Amino acid sequence: MESNRREIEVMANLLGSNDLQADVNRTHFRKNNCLAINVIGSPGSGKTTLLEKTLPLLSAELHVGVIEGDIFTNKDADRIAVYKVPVIQINTGGACHLDSKMVSKVLPEFDWKALDLMVIENVGNLVCPADFDLGEAFKVIVLSIVEGDDKPSKYPVIFRNAQAVVLNKMDLEGLTDVNMDHMKRDIRQINPDIQIFEVSCRNGNGLTEWVNWLTQKAKDFKEFKE
Amino acid sequence: MESNRREIEVMANLLGSNDLQADVNRTHFRKNNCLAINVIGSPGSGKTTLLEKTLPLLSAELHVGVIEGDIFTNKDADRIAVYKVPVIQINTGGACHLDSKMVSKVLPEFDWKALDLMVIENVGNLVCPADFDLGEAFKVIVLSIVEGDDKPSKYPVIFRNAQAVVLNKMDLEGLTDVNMDHMKRDIRQINPDIQIFEVSCRNGNGLTEWVNWLTQKAKDFKEFKE
Numbered sequence: 001m002e003s004n005r006r007e008i009e010v011m012a013n014l015l016g017s018n019d020l021q022a023d024v025n026r027t028h029f030r031k032n033n034c035l036a037i038n039v040i041g042s043p044g045s046g047k048t049t050l051l052e053k054t055l056p057l058l059s060a061e062l063h064v065g066v067i068e069g070d071i072f073t074n075k076d077a078d079r080i081a082v083y084k085v086p087v088i089q090i091n092t093g094g095a096c097h098l099d100s101k102m103v104s105k106v107l108p109e110f111d112w113k114a115l116d117l118m119v120i121e122n123v124g125n126l127v128c129p130a131d132f133d134l135g136e137a138f139k140v141i142v143l144s145i146v147e148g149d150d151k152p153s154k155y156p157v158i159f160r161n162a163q164a165v166v167l168n169k170m171d172l173e174g175l176t177d178v179n180m181d182h183m184k185r186d187i188r189q190i191n192p193d194i195q196i197f198e199v200s201c202r203n204g205n206g207l208t209e210w211v212n213w214l215t216q217k218a219k220d221f222k223e224f225k226e
Numbered sequence: 227m228e229s230n231r232r233e234i235e236v237m238a239n240l241l242g243s244n245d246l247q248a249d250v251n252r253t254h255f256r257k258n259n260c261l262a263i264n265v266i267g268s269p270g271s272g273k274t275t276l277l278e279k280t281l282p283l284l285s286a287e288l289h290v291g292v293i294e295g296d297i298f299t300n301k302d303a304d305r306i307a308v309y310k311v312p313v314i315q316i317n318t319g320g321a322c323h324l325d326s327k328m329v330s331k332v333l334p335e336f337d338w339k340a341l342d343l344m345v346i347e348n349v350g351n352l353v354c355p356a357d358f359d360l361g362e363a364f365k366v367i368v369l370s371i372v373e374g375d376d377k378p379s380k381y382p383v384i385f386r387n388a389q390a391v392v393l394n395k396m397d398l399e400g401l402t403d404v405n406m407d408h409m410k411r412d413i414r415q416i417n418p419d420i421q422i423f424e425v426s427c428r429n430g431n432g433l434t435e436w437v438n439w440l441t442q443k444a445k446d447f448k449e450f451k452e
Binding site for chain 1: 268269270271296297298299301320322349350351352353354370372373374376377379380381382383395397398401402403428
C-alpha cells in the first residue's frame with residue numbers, strides 16, 4: 001500500500017505541475033485570439049489524415065498552425081508541411097503523451113499575429129493524453145470506427161473530457177461488425193453534450209460539417225471578449 | 227531540469243520494482259510449465275477477437291487460461307468466458323497498462339496444474355505496455371492493418387521487444403491505403419527475427435499458421451528443461 005500511495009502522490013505532483021503550465025499556455029492562446037485544440041486518438045485512427053483533408057478546406061477562412069506530437073519520427077510534420085502551414089514536430093522520445101511544458105517550448109516558434117487556429121495533434125494513444133491539459137480550448141477525439149463500437153465505454157475518460165468526436169473511416173462501415181447506433185448511444189451516455197461527426201477521409205463524406213463547425217468555433221473564440 | 231531529472235528517477239524506480247515482481251511471475255510460469263504471453267496492441271486492433279478465434283483452435287491440444295487487462299469494464303472477460311476457459315479480468319482503474327504486481331495478484335485464482343498456456347491481454351495501448359515486463363515468455367503485437375503502414379516506425383519500441391506480430395484485418399487490405407510491403411519491410415528493419423502473421427479474424431485467413439506457431443511454442447516451453 002505504501003508503494004501505491006507514493007506512486008499516486010508522484011502522479012498528482014506531475015499533473016499539478018502540468019496544469020500550472022497549461023494555464024500559462026491557455027493565457028497565451030487567449031491573448032493571441034487563437035483557438036487551440038488538442039486532437040487525441042489511437043494510433044492509426046486517422047488524426048493526421050483528417051488534418052490533411054481539413055487544412056485545404058479551412059485555409060480560405062482561417063490561418064492555421066500545427067503542432068505534431070509523436071514519440072519518434074517527423075513523418076507527420078512532413079505530411080502537414082506540404083499544405084504550406086507552419087508546423088512544428090515535437091518528439092517525446094518515449095513519452096506516451098504531450099504535456100504542457102513540451103508545448104510551451106515550441107510556442108515561440110510561431111508567428112502568433114498570423115494565426116487563428118492552432119491544431120495540436122497528440123501522440124497516438126487513447127488513454128494517457130486524456131489526463132494532460134495542454135492549455136487547449138477543448139479536446140477533439142478521432143476514433144476509427146474499425147476500432148469497434150465498444151471503445152467509448154472502454155475508454156470513457158477521454159470521451160467525458162472532449163467537446164467533439166470525429167468517427168472516421170465511415171467508408172468501411174458495412175465491411176466491419178461495428179454497430180454505429182451502439183457506438184453513438186454509448187458516446188452520448190458518457191457525454192451528452194459532445195458533437196459527433198461521421199466522416200470518411202477517404203471519400204470526403206462528412207468533412208464539410210466538421211470543417212464548418214471548427215471554423216465557427218475559431219470565429220467565436222476570436223470574437224469572445226472577457 | 228531538476229524537475230525532469232526527478233521524473234526520470236521516479237520512472238526508473240517504478241520500472242525497477244516492476245521488473246523484480248516480473249521475475250517472480252516468470253519463475254511461477256516456469257515452475258508450472260505454462261507458457262505466458264503478453265498480447266499488446268492499440269484499442270481496436272483486434273486482440274480480443276483474435277483470442278476468440280484462436281481459443282477454439284487451440285483447445286484440442288492445449289489448456290489455456292486468460293488474463294484480460296482493461297481500464298474499465300469486464301466486456302473482454304465476458305467475451306472470453308463463452309469459450310469455457312478460465313479467465314480473470316483486471317481493471318486497472320485508469321492505468322494505461324498492466325504491471326507485474328497486478329498480474330501477480332490474480333495468479334492464485336488459476337489452477338496451474340491444468341494450464342499449458344496463459345494469454346495475458348494488455349490494455350489497448352501501443353506505447354506504455356512495451357515498458358512493463360509482466361513475467362511473460364514473450365510479447366505478441368496485434369496490429370490492425372487499417373492503422374496504416376507507418377505504425378511500426380512510429381512505435382518502434384514494442385516491435386523491437388516482441389517475438390511475433392499479428393497483422394490483423396487483412397480482409398480490408400484493398401480498401402485502405404496500406405502498403406503491406408512497406409509495413410513488413412519496416413517491421414523487419416526494426417526486428418529482423420520477429421514472426422509476422424497476416425490474419426483476417428473476419429474470414430479466418432492466416433489463423434492456422436498463427437495457431438500452429440503458438441501451439442509449438444507452448445509445447446517447446448513445456449519440454450524445455452533448464
